[in-house]
Amino acid sequence: MLSIPVHYRDDLESVMIPYGLILDRTEALATQIFNDFGNEPLVCLCVLKGGYRFFSDLTKRIQSPNRTNGNKSLPMMLDFIRLKSYHNTESSGQVEIIGGDDLNNLRGKNVLIVEDMIDTGRTMVKLISRLKEFAPKQVKTCTLLVKRTSLSNGFEPDYTGFSIPEKFIVGYALDLNEHFRDLEVS
Ligand code: IMP
Ligand code: MG
Numbered sequence: 001m002l003s004i005p006v007h008y009r010d011d012l013e014s015v016m017i018p019y020g021l022i023l024d025r026t027e028a029l030a031t032q033i034f035n036d037f038g039n040e041p042l043v044c045l046c047v048l049k050g051g052y053r054f055f056s057d058l059t060k061r062i063q064s065p066n067r068t069n070g071n072k073s074l075p076m077m078l079d080f081i082r083l084k085s086y087h088n089t090e091s092s093g094q095v096e097i098i099g100g101d102d103l104n105n106l107r108g109k110n111v112l113i114v115e116d117m118i119d120t121g122r123t124m125v126k127l128i129s130r131l132k133e134f135a136p137k138q139v140k141t142c143t144l145l146v147k148r149t150s151l152s153n154g155f156e157p158d159y160t161g162f163s164i165p166e167k168f169i170v171g172y173a174l175d176l177n178e179h180f181r182d183l184e185v186s
Pocket of ligand 2: 047048049050051115116117
């Protein structure tokens with residue numbers, strides 16, 4: 001029986017993904033990432049606020065093969081950014097990066113962006129092109145969720161947790177006007 005906090009019970013249509021399932025999938029993604037990047041330092045870049053729960057669970061699980069894989073190990077640096085979007089017009093919408101360390105530190109590094117959700121893909125495309133100005137070795141993307149939407153710009157992340165139908169999702173750090181970030185259903 002899945003339990004939903006009483007104060008959210010009337011607000012939710014259904015539970016899409018229970019926490020245990022997120023963790024199972026996250027562990028598989030962590031193994032894949034470890035195998036793909038092993039031995040070369042990786043900057044894991046959390047897109048706040050929505051990405052923080054997934055980022056925490058994912059980076060923790062990349063650490064476990066680090067302890068048990070003999071000579072192979074993946075040194076990680078963890079960093080956090082927030083994005084501010086300006087949508088004056090559809091095409092000139094800019095993404096400004098706020099917070100985080102000096103992005104010049106990304107020069108020559110493998111970077112993994114960790115995000116909560118890809119919807120139209122616009123945010124990700126703009127973020128990647130902004131980060132590339134700092135000359136990283138490569139930029140890869142990992143998202144917990146991808147929405148199946150006709151509004152997609154075709155962007156495909158390198159690592160995806162779940163592909164979901166076009167619904168508005170909350171919980172596990174995803175919000176609706178800052179509500180529901182604390183929601184977790186297990
Ligand atoms: P995109 O630029 O259209 O891909 O939008 C991506 C951003 O919109 C994500 O980083 C989320 O923060 C937010 N977003 C899109 N769909 C949802 C949702 O269903 N729940 C919460 N946030 C969402
Ligand atoms: Mg987000």
